[in-house]
């Protein structure tokens with residue numbers, strides 16, 4: 001796993017389940033991996049919004065807005081990860097810069113830097129363990145949620 | 157009610173104004189705040205109560221797999237043809253063991269994702285026994301204030317959730333399918349009693365008409381004056397959907413004066429809150445929990461009647477102030493803001 005910085009430790013404020021969107025963009029339709037990840041994020045106590053493969057970037061953004069997710073997991077087994085920087089831009093444009101995006105699947109070494117530069121928090125390759133993924137989602141997710149609920153905007 | 161007109165999204169400066177202007181991101185965040193239920197939720201609920209009123213809430217419930225989500229997808233499509241804006245709250249159960257959930261209802265509604273007149277939110281029941289989430293009535297207020305014409309709540313029927321949904325929905329649609337779950341089960345669960353409209357989905361399959369006829373004959377046996385419509389539809393083939401929209405509209409008109417819906421929602425919110433609070437205070441080994449165990453033993457020994465012991469337990473519960481943690485017998489303030 002590759003990290004760009006280390007997030008703060010989880011706090012008690014965040015006892016509620018995290019909301020995680022597990023999705024696949026691009027043309028590849030192999031969804032066994034994303035189904036598996038969805039199942040073990042559920043078993044780790046998170047609320048997973050699962051989509052079928054072949055999502056458009058714009059639709060992923062709409063889902064992320066409506067579901068107010070903390071984490072987006074994108075599964076990429078072929079070339080789907082090449083679209084992820086577009087997704088990152090679209091998320092920021094929609095005011096969702098706080099959402100933690102992680103990529104799982106097969107990403108060639110030389111294609112990692114553009115993803116991390118675009119703001120992807122972590123990339124999980126084929127050797128990643130379940131605990132690694134669950135732990136990272138929890139850490140980044142809590143950070144994202146803390147950021148989004150920080151202003152308490154509806155009380156004002 | 158003479159509430160000031162909602163501002164436009166562009167002119168809105170606060171989160172609440174953006175919500176009133178129908179900004180989906182503001183609505184989505186409001187739903188999170190209500191679901192998370194901290195101090196901000198309390199402030200938000202009060203502001204919402206002052207403005208609710210016009211949305212029609214339709215509850216869609218029934219056993220797993222009968223085609224509720226597919227039907228909601230078709231129903232939303234029909235409402236959009238009538239130029240109505242629609243929000244869907246799709247509730248799925250949380251795992252009682254881990255608290256996690258995979259929320260898959262909206263995968264059947266993918267065609268509406270790019271339509272700005274449709275808003276879909278997946279909700280996990282978060283351990284609420286009835287199968288619905290505790291915060292759903294408050295979430296309905298937020299969607300209402302955001303300006304949607306219609307709100308559809310989908311929840312899996314597990315006996316109790318049909319009853320719960322019918323307490324706050326303006327119209328309750330109970331969905332069944334041919335050959336799924338025998339009819340005796342349906343009667344036992346009390347499903348027929350709460351339905352304003354009964355739908356036999358999968359009308360493209362054999363035996364659908366037979367199932368509908370069976371339901372009608374059971375309904376005729378009941379001694380109530382309000383007999384719900386029984387409609388046979390096919391969600392996948394889009395048959396009978398307009399008839400369903402009309403039946404729901406007719407049932408809604410029967411449902412009393414304006415403002416009744418939001419009042420029912422607030423009452424249901426209060427009821428669920430009160431029940432959960434009693435449950436919370438009885439749980440664990442705090443004052444009320446100890447009283448429960450002691451009084452249980454006294455009932456067992458025949459020293460006190462069950463009725464008197466019940467009163468004593470409720471009195472104990474009432475004596476606990478909300479700012480006091482349930483497992484804390486002391487008098488010092490806890491410092492936690494739990495208004």
Ligand SMILES: Nc1nc2c(ncn2[C@@H]2O[C@H](COP(=O)(O)OP(=O)(O)OP(=O)(O)O)[C@@H](O)[C@H]2O)c(=O)[nH]1
Nearest residue numbers: 219220221222223224225226312358359390391392
């Ligand atoms: N033949 C037929 N199949 C249908 C119809 N409507 C739904 N289905 C199928 O029934 C299955 C379940 O559909 P859903 O819409 O997910 O059912 P649901 O009641 O929402 O399921 P849960 O939310 O899991 O309780 C899917 O395979 C649908 O394609 C219909 O009108 N006819």
Ligand SMILES: [Mg+2]
Nearest residue numbers: 224225261310
């Ligand atoms: Mg469903």
